[in-house]
Amino acid sequence: MLKFDIEKRVGLARVGTIHTPHGDIKTPAFIGAATRATVKALTMEQMRALGSQSILANTYHLVLRPGVELIQEAGGLAKFCSWYGPTFTDSGGFQIFSLPNVKITEHGVKFKSHIDGAMLEMTPESSMQAQWAIGADIHMAFDHLTKSEKYEDMKLAMERTHAWLDRCVVENSKLAAEAHAKKSPEQYLYAIVQGGTFNDLRAESARYCASKKPDGFGIGGVFTADGMAEMLQTVNNVLPENKPRHLLGMGQEPLDLFVGAEYGCDTFDCVGPTRMARNGSLYTLDGRINIKNAKYKHDFTPLTSECNCECCKNYNKAYLHHLFKTDEITAKILASIHNEHFIVSVVDAIRTELLKDSFVDYRNTFLSRYYHN
RNA sequence: GCUGGAAUCGUCUAGUGGCAAUGACAAGAGACUGUAAAUCUCUCGCCUUCGGGCUUCGUAGGUUCGAGUCCUACUUCCAGCA
Numbered sequence: 038m039l040k041f042d043i044e045k046r047v048g049l050a051r052v053g054t055i056h057t058p059h060g061d062i063k064t065p066a067f068i069g070a071a072t073r074a075t076v077k078a079l080t081m082e083q084m085r086a087l088g089s090q091s092i093l094a095n096t097y098h099l100v101l102r103p104g105v106e107l108i109q110e111a112g113g114l115a116k117f118c119s120w121y122g123p124t125f126t127d128s129g130g131f132q133i134f135s136l137p138n139v140k141i142t143e144h145g146v147k148f149k150s151h152i153d154g155a156m157l158e159m160t161p162e163s164s165m166q167a168q169w170a171i172g173a174d175i176h177m178a179f180d181h182l183t184k185s186e187k188y189e190d191m192k193l194a195m196e197r198t199h200a201w202l203d204r205c206v207v208e209n210s211k212l213a214a215e216a217h218a219k220k221s222p223e224q225y226l227y228a229i230v231q232g233g234t235f236n237d238l239r240a241e242s243a244r245y246c247a248s249k250k251p252d253g254f255g256i257g258g259v260f261t262a263d264g265m266a267e268m269l270q271t272v273n274n275v276l277p278e279n280k281p282r283h284l285l286g287m288g289q290e291p292l293d294l295f296v297g298a299e300y301g302c303d304t305f306d307c308v309g310p311t312r313m314a315r316n317g318s319l320y321t322l323d324g325r326i327n328i329k330n331a332k333y334k335h336d337f338t339p340l341t342s343e344c345n346c347e348c349c350k351n352y353n354k355a356y357l358h359h360l361f362k363t364d365e366i367t368a369k370i371l372a373s374i375h376n377e378h379f380i381v382s383v384v385d386a387i388r389t390e391l392l393k394d395s396f397v398d399y400r401n402t403f404l405s406r407y408y409h410n
Numbered sequence: 411g412c413u414g415g416a417a418u419c420g421u422c423u424a425g426u427g428g429c430a431a432u433g434a435c436a437a438g439a440g441a442c443u444g445u446a447a448a449u450c451u452c453u454c455g456c457c458u459u460c461g462g463g464c465u466u467c468g469u470a471g472g473u474u475c476g477a478g479u480c481c482u483a484c485u486u487c488c489a490g491c492a
Contacts, residue, residue, distance in 0.1 A: 316450095
């Protein structure tokens with residue numbers, strides 16, 4: 038069983054530590070999105086230096102390339118990419134949602150590979166097998182997201198997620214027993230709560246997931262902060278307190294992280310910070326700015342004087358503007374260092390402020406300044 | 411000097427008688443949430459009440475209902491010959 042210590046509770050919020058075989062995660066924490074075993078534009082050394090505690094890779098993408106066998110040959114995901122710390126994998130469920138040409142049946146999902154067009158099938162069993170082979174510390178159950186906003190569709194997706202969770206749990210036990218026999222490190226399974234924007238479905242999903250007694254929970258299918266507080270209250274009041282909760286995919290907006298942590302989520306992951314960075318949209322305490330805008334051409338001040346990332350400590354906005362306008366690789370690297378550091382730091386600060394009992398003041402001050410415009 | 415060829419939005423370019431005129435780049439702005447994203451979208455002659463109006467393809471004339479496109483001269487550039 039995954040060890041999770043909670044040292045402080047403030048309402049639904051908690052400060053804790055997830056103990057994995059490859060190290061601890063002090064929560065709340067932002068997990069870097071390393072979809073293809075890399076956080077785009079960043080080295081693992083840079084990730085460590087900017088304060089990241091853990092990364093999350095994607096099973097679908099790694100199955101396609103380089104293939105699960107190669108990662109096994111390397112000694113698992115962490116060794117393969119030289120991340121000497123805790124790792125997560127997402128199940129591939131999100132790709133049902135994001136890729137065109139997917140065929141969903143009770144058995145599983147048929148994808149058309151976006152690389153060579155080959156038909157591939159992923160099932161709860163095959164996702165579990167792939168995740169065990171990839172060897173991250175924490176795995177996500179294979180779930181079903183839907184683009185539909187209709188209640189009936191959301192209910193069906195949730196029910197399928199539950200049926201698949203049953204199969205994930207069975208397969209996971211089998212694989213865990215095999216690993217245990219071989220004395221290889223333990224790996225853990227998070228069930229994923231679905232239910233969309235419907236709180237009765239969310240509550241039902243949380244109850245169902247909890248009944249399966251997984252090691253932790255992912256909360257999936259969340260796309261905006263609208264209604265998130267209420268939804269998280271519904272879900273996290275049902276989920277057992279003593280297990281970690283990961284809010285899947287949210288964290289592009291600082292608001293997501295404040296609401297997520299306040300209402301009981303422990304970890305977050307999001308591609309937003311690095312994608313924003315590559316596209317020139319950079320976080321400051323006064324909101325995001327587009328560094329490519331002409332007004333920064335002659336601005337020789339740092340992005341923000343209150344940031345101590347490598348980018349802000351050493352470079353100015355005019356230089357970053359120049360790097361973006363000339364499409365230099367360094368632009369994306371520095372911007373990614375900054376944005377990832379910014380978001381990791383926001384969540385770290387939430388942890389600190391919860392411990393100091395000053396969370397609410399911090400949140401109000403931060404958000405009113407950040408969303409001032 | 412002669413003989414050819416060329417001149418179109420900031421740049422390169424499409425266009426060989428029929429709607430301010432193609433594409434790329436540059437420029438300006440926007441979007442992005444478990445990454446098919448180093449991506450995508452919009453604007454890009456001037457004015458506009460968004461219906462449209464006005465002025466444009468080196469310069470000046472001409473032919474034509476109509477010219478970036480054909481003709482004449484000039485200017486500039488390129489190539490070859492003197």
